[in-house]
Amino acid sequence: MTRVLVVDDDPALLRALRIGLEARGFDVVVAHTGAEGLSRAAQAMPHLVVLDLGLPDIDGVDVCRRLRQWTDVPVIVLSALDSEDRKVLALDSGADDYVTKPFGMQELEARLRVALRHSAARDPSAAPATLTVGPIHIDVGARLVKVAGTAIELTAREFDLLAYLARNAGKVCTHRTILREVWGPGYGNETHYLRVYASRLRHKLGDKAGPLLRTNPGIGYQLVDERPTQPPGAAGGVGAPGHGGELPGAGGVDPPDGDGHEEGGTAEPPGGGGHPGWNWEPAG
Numbered sequence: 001m002t003r004v005l006v007v008d009d010d011p012a013l014l015r016a017l018r019i020g021l022e023a024r025g026f027d028v029v030v031a032h033t034g035a036e037g038l039s040r041a042a043q044a045m046p047h048l049v050v051l052d053l054g055l056p057d058i059d060g061v062d063v064c065r066r067l068r069q070w071t072d073v074p075v076i077v078l079s080a081l082d083s084e085d086r087k088v089l090a091l092d093s094g095a096d097d098y099v100t101k102p103f104g105m106q107e108l109e110a111r112l113r114v115a116l117r118h119s120a121a122r123d124p125s126a127a128p129a130t131l132t133v134g135p136i137h138i139d140v141g142a143r144l145v146k147v148a149g150t151a152i153e154l155t156a157r158e159f160d161l162l163a164y165l166a167r168n169a170g171k172v173c174t175h176r177t178i179l180r181e182v183w184g185p186g187y188g189n190e191t192h193y194l195r196v197y198a199s200r201l202r203h204k205l206g207d208k209a210g211p212l213l214r215t216n217p218g219i220g221y222q223l224v225d226e227r228p229t230q231p232p233g234a235a236g237g238v239g240a241p242g243h244g245g246e247l248p249g250a251g252g253v254d255p256p257d258g259d260g261h262e263e264g265g266t267a268e269p270p271g272g273g274g275h276p277g278w279n280w281e282p283a284g
Contacts, residue, residue, distance in 0.1 A: 002048065003029060004049070004050060004112065005044060005050070006028060007037035007040075007050070007051045007055065008050075008052040009033065009055055014030045033057045034058025038067070041073070050076050050077075050099075050108070051063060051078065053087075060077060065094060073119075076095070076098065076108075077090045077097075078098070080101055088176075091173075091177075092176065096172070097114075097115060097170070099111060115170055132166075133212070133224070133225050134225030136166065136205065140163060145159065147205055152204050154204060160182050161178070164181055165178075166223055168223075172220055172221075173220045173222065175194055176189075178194060
């Protein structure tokens with residue numbers, strides 16, 4: 001049975017999550033503080049951690065950092081609507097994904113399922129020679145990409161970006177991390193580079209609506225093979241998950257490609273959508 005550790009100081013939310021997740025077949029362990037959460041993580045060895053950022057004793061970001069010192073367990077953080085900077089900081093500190101309060105149990109379960117699948121697919125001993133995410137198959141050595149069995153042509157930088165996202169499939173990768181890992185340490189604030197390349201990749205992957213390459217506005221990108229259910233009212237919010245398209249107005253100077261040349265690109269259209277789900281809004 002899949003064991004989930006939920007760390008949150010809201011008793012009502014803990015009770016609701018325990019009931020909801022146990023009804024869906026999860027073994028649930030709860031903790032009310034950061035210190036208790038770290039202790040339970042070491043004792044129970046959960047397969048997943050759901051971590052609230054606003055804990056009374058230890059900051060949730062620090063809890064995530066401490067977990068990453070000794071475990072690669074997937075961590076999904078819970079955050080408030082107005083805490084975009086905190087979500088980015090948590091993701092940069094090792095969190096795999098985030099859920100914005102209020103959220104639906106269907107959305108949370110979908111994100112847990114995706115995190116589990118991608119965690120199981122990772123090989124910690126060596127970089128894989130091939131990467132597969134949904135219909136996308138990447139031969140890393142040959143630098144070849146196929147979508148549903150059909151080969152597509154990518155520039156050097158497009159390939160590097162897609163391969164990086166595929167290696168971290170299911171995880172929200174922040175703008176800063178992608179720029180550092182794909183473009184190099186001299187890049188950090190050139191987010192318009194990513195908007196252009198994300199648009200090109202979606203076009204070449206046949207993913208213009210964005211169910212594969214998801215945009216997390218103001219935060220980063222996530223390559224997934226399943227789109228989580230989105231609760232009502234979440235579409236259009238800053239940092240709200242589930243948006244396929246880019247923010248309107250993307251553009252600016254075209255980034256240099258892997259061969260040192262500048263290439264043309266266009267801004268992505270806005271997008272997004274919602275699905276019904278049971279909303280949970282914690283008391284207080």
